[in-house]
Structure formats: structure tokens, C-alpha cells
Amino acid sequence: MNNKKLLHKTTNSFLMYAVIILMTAAPVFYYICQWLYIYETDEVLLFHKGDFIKQSHQNYTADDIAAWNKYNQNITIVADMGVRKDSIVGKMLFEPEANEEEPFRILYAPVDINGKRYTYIEKRNLVEMEGMVFSVAAMFLFIIMILLTGIIWISKRLAATIWKPFYNTLSQIQDFEIDKNNPPHFISTDIDEFYRLNKSLERLIEKNTAIYKSQREFVENAAHELQTPLALFQTKIDTLQQLDLTREQSELVTSLNNDVSRINRLNKNLLLLSKIDNGIYPEQEIIVLNDYIEKHLDFFTEQAQPKNLTITTNLSNTLSIKGNKALAEVLLNNLFLNAIRHNVKNGVIEIVTEDSALKFINTGPEIPLTEQTIFNRFSKVNPSSQGNGLGLAIIKKICDISHWDIRYSFNNNLHIFELTF
Amino acid sequence: MRREDGLENKIQKISYTDRFYSVFLQNSFVNCNMKILIIEDEREIAQSIQAYFKTNGIQCETAENYNLSLTKIDSYDYDCILLDLMLPDGDGFDILKELKSKNKTEGVIIISAKENLETRLEGFNLGADDFLTKPFHLAELLVRMQALIRRKNFKGSNSIVFNEIVVEIFSKTVTVNDTKLDLTKKELDLLLFLIGNENKVLSKSAIAEHLSGDMADMLDNHDFIYAHIKNLKKKLTQAGSGDYIKTIYGLGYKWENE
Numbered sequence: 109m110n111n112k113k114l115l116h117k118t119t120n121s122f123l124m125y126a127v128i129i130l131m132t133a134a135p136v137f138y139y140i141c142q143w144l145y146i147y148e149t150d151e152v153l154l155f156h157k158g159d160f161i162k163q164s165h166q167n168y169t170a171d172d173i174a175a176w177n178k179y180n181q182n183i184t185i186v187a188d189m190g191v192r193k194d195s196i197v198g199k200m201l202f203e204p205e206a207n208e209e210e211p212f213r214i215l216y217a218p219v220d221i222n223g224k225r226y227t228y229i230e231k232r233n234l235v236e237m238e239g240m241v242f243s244v245a246a247m248f249l250f251i252i253m254i255l256l257t258g259i260i261w262i263s264k265r266l267a268a269t270i271w272k273p274f275y276n277t278l279s280q281i282q283d284f285e286i287d288k289n290n291p292p293h294f295i296s297t298d299i300d301e302f303y304r305l306n307k308s309l310e311r312l313i314e315k316n317t318a319i320y321k322s323q324r325e326f327v328e329n330a331a332h333e334l335q336t337p338l339a340l341f342q343t344k345i346d347t348l349q350q351l352d353l354t355r356e357q358s359e360l361v362t363s364l365n366n367d368v369s370r371i372n373r374l375n376k377n378l379l380l381l382s383k384i385d386n387g388i389y390p391e392q393e394i395i396v397l398n399d400y401i402e403k404h405l406d407f408f409t410e411q412a413q414p415k416n417l418t419i420t421t422n423l424s425n426t427l428s429i430k431g432n433k434a435l436a437e438v439l440l441n442n443l444f445l446n447a448i449r450h451n452v453k454n455g456v457i458e459i460v461t462e463d464s465a466l467k468f469i470n471t472g473p474e475i476p477l478t479e480q481t482i483f484n485r486f487s488k489v490n491p492s493s494q495g496n497g498l499g500l501a502i503i504k505k506i507c508d509i510s511h512w513d514i515r516y517s518f519n520n521n522l523h524i525f526e527l528t529f
Numbered sequence: 530m531r532r533e534d535g536l537e538n539k540i541q542k543i544s545y546t547d548r549f550y551s552v553f554l555q556n557s558f559v560n561c562n563m564k565i566l567i568i569e570d571e572r573e574i575a576q577s578i579q580a581y582f583k584t585n586g587i588q589c590e591t592a593e594n595y596n597l598s599l600t601k602i603d604s605y606d607y608d609c610i611l612l613d614l615m616l617p618d619g620d621g622f623d624i625l626k627e628l629k630s631k632n633k634t635e636g637v638i639i640i641s642a643k644e645n646l647e648t649r650l651e652g653f654n655l656g657a658d659d660f661l662t663k664p665f666h667l668a669e670l671l672v673r674m675q676a677l678i679r680r681k682n683f684k685g686s687n688s689i690v691f692n693e694i695v696v697e698i699f700s701k702t703v704t705v706n707d708t709k710l711d712l713t714k715k716e717l718d719l720l721l722f723l724i725g726n727e728n729k730v731l732s733k734s735a736i737a738e739h740l741s742g743d744m745a746d747m748l749d750n751h752d753f754i755y756a757h758i759k760n761l762k763k764k765l766t767q768a769g770s771g772d773y774i775k776t777i778y779g780l781g782y783k784w785e786n787e
Contacts (some may be wrong), residue, residue, distance in 0.1 A: 307606075332642055335663045338661035339571070339642065340574055342664040343573075343577035343665075346667040347667070349780055350730055355778060358778060362780050362781075365733075365780075369738075371641055372664055377746075388645070407744060411750070411753055441744060442747070445749075447609055486579065
């Protein structure tokens with residue numbers, strides 16, 4: 109991703125525009141100055157000529173003209189060169205004082221003195237103009253620099269002030285999580301667009317949080333409400349099985365019994381998930397996982413008996429972690445029962461504690477599970493299994509809210525669930 | 530999941546102790562004279578409990594609302610009250626308060642669909658003796674109730690006698706014709722559960738859930754009880770007891786006098 113900041117984008121465009129305008133303006137400015145200067149020079153030349161005629165220089169004799177020519181460096185009267193009307197040309201002439209060629213404007217004009225036609229020639233040095241152009245250019249550069257630093261400085265300042273509420277909003281939205289109870293608090297702003305943005309976001313978040321909350325409560329309420337019909341169901345089955353049943357009827361009642369306890373388990377798990385979602389397990393304490401595992405090993409060994417599983421433990425590292433005790437126990441129970449449930453006959457379960465990790469390693473079907481989906485709710489590898497597809501989702505949820513990490517891997521035909529703290 | 534946090538353990542301990550007191554002087558005199566009140570707005574649940582308990586000689590009265598419950602509590606003394614917390618015209622907790630204010634000593638078992646730590650704690654604080662979450666097995670309710678009444682009526686006797694079998698509750702010993710049996714904790718628990726539900730067909734799930742306590746909600750396989758049943762049966766018969774544990778094909782087990 110090569111994303112630029114909004115501010116850089118606008119500043120860059122401004123800078124680009126300014127530079128282009130100034131760059132193109134510079135030569136144009138130069139030529140206009142030059143043209144103006146030449147125009148003014150030409151005006152002066154024509155003015156001088158008009159003055160010459162007005163001063164009645166028509167009365168000059170040939171000697172006067174020679175004398176004029178002798179004392180006037182810039183204006184010379186020469187014999188008619190065939191000039192019909194005033195004409196001005198630009199020419200490079202050698203300037204002895206500067207010892208180099210310099211630009212001149214030269215006026216050729218016909219004048220009549222004592223009835224004889226002469227040509228009036230006046231030249232003016234343009235060298236002063238070069239100096240002026242240099243000063244203009246220097247000034248121009250100076251202005252460009254002031255302008256550019258001004259633009260950069262102002263836009264930087266704008267970043268700090270005008271965009272502040274925007275970036276504040278942005279970072280709050282980034283941190284926002286709908287399942288955590290931390291609604292964003294946008295800072296107030298006097299910029300209409302940002303104000304509207306904040307208001308819309310607030311409304312959006314409020315509405316979605318409300319929907320999310322009612323959805324969560326719905327799950328919890330639904331699960332609670334189901335308890336009563338389940339109780340009816342259960343008590344009636346209990347009553348039914350006291351009757352004198354035929355073999356066929358007994359089998360039906362047994363399977364009903366299994367069904368109701370399955371629904372019950374599912375319901376309890378849904379209730380647990382929604383309770384975790386609703387954050388009713390806030391208490392944190394230090395839990396020694398080894399103690400819990402050792403204490404309940406008998407129970408799980410008993411559960412593993414029908415499959416004749418061998419459970420080995422290597423609990424040499426003491427795992428003392430901080431978290432909610434009830435949830436940690438649910439987590440361990442689920443991991444343990446998971447390893448039993450998905451095991452094969454005469455399989456093994458190995459529980460290993462490491463520095464800050466706990467591993468449940470078990471035999472099972474010799475195909476790896478897909479890590480991406482196993483932790484999803486109701487994702488069942490074996491659709492006919494008695495599990496309700498919530499066990500791993502609960503494990504994941506507990507890890508998420510406790511900031512632990514659960515990973516699955518498949519190695520040497522062994523399924524490994526690794527919990528890191 | 531029944532466990533909710535550290536405090537929960539305390540509650541669990543209370544109900545675990547109950548299980549050890551599970552049965553009170555079986556079938557001889559206690560059950561016969563027992564009279565309990567079922568406060569439950571679901572009429573059919575109340576009826577099921579009533580029917581199940583009746584065959585064990587327990588007399589049940591029912592009340593499906595708050596006002597009727599108060600009237601009945603005022604008029605009679607019960608051995609035990611089964612209390613649903615959500616009633617159409619009132620709160621079950623108010624009934625507990627009422628009992629307390631009238632210095633009534635009835636044992637109370639809350640049976641509620643609502644299950645969370647706060648409800649439990651409040652129930653216990655208001656004087657309830659046990660808490661059972663719906664749905665429950667009738668067999669479980671029966672032994673919990675027997676245990677409760679046993680504790681309430683305790684008058685020095687602490688043994689359960691079934692023919693040649695004697696269970697000493699406090700010392701947790703079982704003798705058959707004065708021969709001491711070496712039972713595991715689970716086997717003792719199972720024995721008390723079976724005797725307490727004499728003549729009742731107990732499903733595997735009811736037994737499994739009773740034996741696994743707060744882990745019950747997670748178990749999807751109840752086969753582990755076979756081993757316990759088998760061992761208990763063997764130990765009892767080897768000690769010369771009658772074979773009271775009957776296997777009901779497909780369904781489960783039944784404790785039955787031969």
C-alpha cells in the first residue's frame with residue numbers, strides 16, 4: 109500500500125501549482141519587462157528627435173552640424189541615407205568604455221535642415237536594462253521562496269489544527285470494537301464536515317451497538333427460556349421411563365434421554381458463550397493450571413476409560429497464569445474432553461506444560477483439521493459426532509478475552525492444541 | 530457450566546456435602562411421613578414431581594403462584610419447599626424473605642431456569658438450602674431433597690439402612706452384614722443415589738450427571754458409569770448383599786428389593 113496522507117496530497121498539489129505558475133510567469137515577466145523598457149526607450153528616442161526639430165535646429169549650417177556631431181556622442185546628423193520615415197532598430201555595438209559589445213536602440217529619422225535632407229541618428233544604450241532584469245529575477249526568486257515556505261508552513265499548521273478532530277475520530281474508530289464496551293468519545297469541532305462525520309458515526313455506532321446488544325441478550329434470553337420446556341421434557345421422560353415399557357419403547361426412551369441431554373448441553377454452551385460475550389466473568393486471579401489438571405486427572409481418566417485411552421502428563425513446568433478461574437477451568441475441561449471425544453480406541457493423550465505454554469497432544473483421525481475453521485461455532489468435522497460444535501468456539505472465545513493464544517497443528521499423526529499465555 | 534468463580538466453589542461444596550447426606554433413613558419412616566410444597570408455575574413440572582415422589586411415599590402439595598404459596602406456608606408446616614424463582618405474580622426471593630420473617634424452618638430447594646452466580650448467592654443469603662437448575666432429573670431432585678430433610682431433622686441418627694446394607698453418612702462407611710466394604714467416593718455416591726431412588730428406573734444420563742457434578746454439562750458420553758455400576762455390584766454381592774441393582778435393558782438401572 110502506497111497511501112499518502114490526505115494532507116500531503118493537498119499540499120503537494122498546491123506546491124506543484126505554485127511552482128508551475130511561477131516558472132511560467134518568470135520568462136513571461138522577463139519579456140514583458142524587456143518589451144516595456146524597449147518601448148519606453150523608443151518613446152524617448154522619438155521625443156528627442158521631435159525636440160531636435162522643435163528647437164529650430166533647421167537653421168543649422170553645415171558647420172553647425174559638424175560641431176553638433178563633434179559634441180554629441182549619441183546624436184549624429186549625417187547626409188541623407190535614404191530614410192523615408194522614422195525607423196528604430198536594435199543592434200549590438202562596440203562600447204569602448206566597457207570594451208565589449210552592448211545592446212543599443214538606434215533611431216533613423218529624416219530631417220530637413222536649411223532645405224537640405226539629412227538623416228538623424230540617435231542611439232541609446234540598453235545596458236541598464238540587464239541590471240534591472242537581474243534585480244527583478246532576484247526579487248522573483250525571493251518571492252517564490254517566501255511563498256513556498258509560507259504554503260508549507262501554513263499547511264503544516266493546518267494539519268495540526270484543522271485535521272486534528274479528523275485524525276482523532278480516525279484513531280478512535282480504529283480502536284473501536286463492537287463487543288467491547290468502549291464507545292468512542294469524539295472531540296468537539298467547529299468544522300461542519302467533521303461535526304457531521306462525528307455525529308453520523310456516533311449514531312451508526314450507537315445503533316449497531318444496540319442491535320448487537322439485543323442480539324446478544326436474545327441468545328442469552330432464548331437459552332434461558334429454553335430451560336423450562338427442557339425441564340418439562342426431562343421430567344416427563346423421567347416419569348415415562350418408570351412405566352412398564354417394552355424393549356422397543358425402552359430404546360426410544362433412551363434415545364429421547366440422549367437427545368434431551370444433548371439439547372441441554374447445547375443450550376448450556378450457548379448460554380456460556382453469551383455470558384462470556386456479555387462480560388460477566390471479570391474477576392481475575394492467579395491460577396495454577398498444574399493443580400487443576402492434577403486434581404481432575406482422575407475424572408478425565410474415568411471419562412477416557414471406555415475408549416481405553418492412555419493419558420500421560422508431563423507437568424514439570426508450573427504454569428501460573430492470571431485470568432478468570434471459572435473460564436480457565438472451562439477451557440481446560442473442554443480441551444481435555446475434546447482430546448477424549450475425538451480420540452480413537454486405545455489412543456493416547458499427552459499433556460505437557462512448557463515455559464508459558466500448555467499442550468494437549470492426542471491421537472485421532474489421521475487427517476489434519478483445518479485451523480481456519482475449527483474454532484468457528486458449529487463447525488463440526490464429523491457431523492455425526494455427539495459434540496455440539498461449540499467446544500472449540502468456547503475455547504477460542506475464552507482465549508480471546510483472556511489474551512491467550514490457541515493454536516492447532518498436526519504432526520506425526522498427532523493432533524496438537526497449544527495454549528500460550 | 531455451573532462453575533462461575535471462586536465463590537462458586539463454596540456453593541459447590543455445600544451441594545457436594547448434600548450428596549453425601551444423600552439419603553435419609555430410606556423407605557422406613559422418613560419418606561412416608563414427608564410432606565413437601567412445590568411452588569412452581571409450570572403445572573406439568575409440578576405434577577411430574579408429585580407423581581414421581583408419590584410412589585416413594587412423599588406427599589406433595591403444589592402452589593402455582595405467589596399468593597397461594599404464602600397462604601399454604603402460613604397454614605401448614607412442610608418438611609421441604611421446592612421453590613421456582615419466577616412466579617407469575619411475584620418473586621421467589623420474596624417467599625424466602627417471608628419464610629425468614631415468620632421464623633419458618635422449612636428447608637428450601639430453589640429450582641430455577643435462571644442460572645447465574647448472583648441468583649445463587651442471593652438465594653443462599655436469603656436462606657435457601659440448595660439450588661437446582663432446570664432442566665434436572667427427578668432422581669437428582671429426590672436425593673437432594675432427602676439429603677436436605679435429613680440434615681434438617683437430624684436427631685443423632687446418621688445411618689441409612691437398607692436390609693443388610695448400612696451406610697454411615699458421617700464416617701462414609703458401608704457395611705454389609707457388619708462386613709466393612711471398601712468403596713471409592715464415586716461408588717459410595719452411586720450407592721446413595723441408587724438407594725435414594727429405590728424402585729425407580731434411573732437413566733444412564735441421570736446417574737452420570739449425578740456422579741460428575743458440575744462437569745455434567747460437558748459430558749457427551751455416559752458410558753463411564755458402567756465401570757462404577759459393575760464394581761459396586763461386585764463389591765456388594767461379594768460381601769454377601771442381595772443383588773439389588775437391576776439392569777433395565779436399554780434404559781439404565783434400578784435399585785429394587787428382591
